[in-house]
Amino acid sequence: MTTTTQIQEAANADGAPIKLTLAYDDEVHSSSKYAAYLPVYDTTTKLPPTQPFEFEDRGHYGDSKKANLFQNNPNLKVTKLTPRVGTEISGLQLSQLTPSQKDDLALLIAERGVVVFRDQDFKDIGPDAQKAFGQHFGRLHVHPVGAHVKDHIEFHSIYLGKDNLYRLGRSSAKLTTTGYHSDVSYEHQPPGITLLTLLQIPETGGDTAWTSQAAAYDRLSEPVKKFLEGLRAEHSGFPQAENARRDGHFVRREPVKSYHPIVRVHPVTGQKVLFVNPGFTKSIVGLKAEESDAILKLLFTHISQSQDIQARVKWDDRTVAIWDNRVTAHTAISDYDTSDDGEGLRQGFRITTLAEVPVGVDGLRSEWD
Numbered sequence: 001m002t003t004t005t006q007i008q009e010a011a012n013a014d015g016a017p018i019k020l021t022l023a024y025d026d027e028v029h030s031s032s033k034y035a036a037y038l039p040v041y042d043t044t045t046k047l048p049p050t051q052p053f054e055f056e057d058r059g060h061y062g063d064s065k066k067a068n069l070f071q072n073n074p075n076l077k078v079t080k081l082t083p084r085v086g087t088e089i090s091g092l093q094l095s096q097l098t099p100s101q102k103d104d105l106a107l108l109i110a111e112r113g114v115v116v117f118r119d120q121d122f123k124d125i126g127p128d129a130q131k132a133f134g135q136h137f138g139r140l141h142v143h144p145v146g147a148h149v150k151d152h153i154e155f156h157s158i159y160l161g162k163d164n165l166y167r168l169g170r171s172s173a174k175l176t177t178t179g180y181h182s183d184v185s186y187e188h189q190p191p192g193i194t195l196l197t198l199l200q201i202p203e204t205g206g207d208t209a210w211t212s213q214a215a216a217y218d219r220l221s222e223p224v225k226k227f228l229e230g231l232r233a234e235h236s237g238f239p240q241a242e243n244a245r246r247d248g249h250f251v252r253r254e255p256v257k258s259y260h261p262i263v264r265v266h267p268v269t270g271q272k273v274l275f276v277n278p279g280f281t282k283s284i285v286g287l288k289a290e291e292s293d294a295i296l297k298l299l300f301t302h303i304s305q306s307q308d309i310q311a312r313v314k315w316d317d318r319t320v321a322i323w324d325n326r327v328t329a330h331t332a333i334s335d336y337d338t339s340d341d342g343e344g345l346r347q348g349f350r351i352t353t354l355a356e357v358p359v360g361v362d363g364l365r366s367e368w369d
Helices: 099-112 127-135 213-219 222-229 238-246 289-305
Strands: 006-011 017-022 039-042 077-080 087-090 114-117 152-160 191-200 208-212 232-236 257-261 263-265 272-274 281-284 310-313 320-324 328-332 346-354
Touching (some): 127 152, 213 289, 222 272, 257 263
Antiparallel strands (some): 152 346
16 A cells, blocks of 8 residues: 655754655645645654653543533533443534533543534644643643654544555455554553544545443453453553554654553543453463463454444544543544545544553552563
8 A cells, every 4th residue: 555755844843853754645635724634754753751640530520410511501412322332412612611511521431431522613723722622631642653743743643545545554454444442552551531533534434433341341241350350461562663663654652561450440430441452452461372362352352343332433524522542442444445536535633641550450550561
């Protein structure tokens, strides 16, 4: 799969010179209102390891009835996507939320896994306001290898079009493009809330699906629950970094591994959550290889194939989805033909916040080397 690239001289936020690789073709996007959000790679800046920090979950300050978020709004419509995961909201602008409303939203996201907002102006409020919104929920993550937005390295650029087929190429050797994961779960303090908004969408296709890791845990038998509650699993960023280097992409922060509790306890809701995912979880600590492989295969199949604990969201270009990586796994569904002008391209950006060091049952904490 080919990708159009150009090299551009630029400067970072401190005014220091950097080189950018542009992962798109200017001619394809000459009339695009959102060309500034297209994918680039800063091939100069190297980042140090992420340092430990104290995290305060804004969901602790949310009202259990969401009285601030849903106050006196005759235009508000709130609908559950499915019984176990997902809520859709219309008649409420994210760009106009007060701090107390955002705290209610943090709690709602923890409870429902993913909240989808329709008819939003969020993509037009500008990068500074977009980042400020994300920062209410936590420290913004900088992806160690992914494409970003020029001048805003905290924005993970999501793009698949005929001038950049890299995202599609990664799955071309598989029968399916779906790949459930929790964003960069290998981090020592992995993400809490992620926000994704699409700027341009294909005519049809390009949905995203979420699965409830809380419901996935609940469905397990009691003996299996008890067995898993005392175990940690290895989450590794090394394969992602190795693949990036193989494909000629820049690794701006060296990869890490973390050993997270397989059953995690959410710090706000107290719910027990299955915290493994097919994207980044590699093995179970303390088990023989055959044992680990068999159990992870069981859990990954459960996560990926249990449609009765999943929600699938169809996008439009005024939709924003916000989810809690601690209680969900998700996958893009790249089912559209980028070479077909009728189906088109898919462009957006993701803002991800880091959260606490995972804690499991009876205080079992994550570890790392």
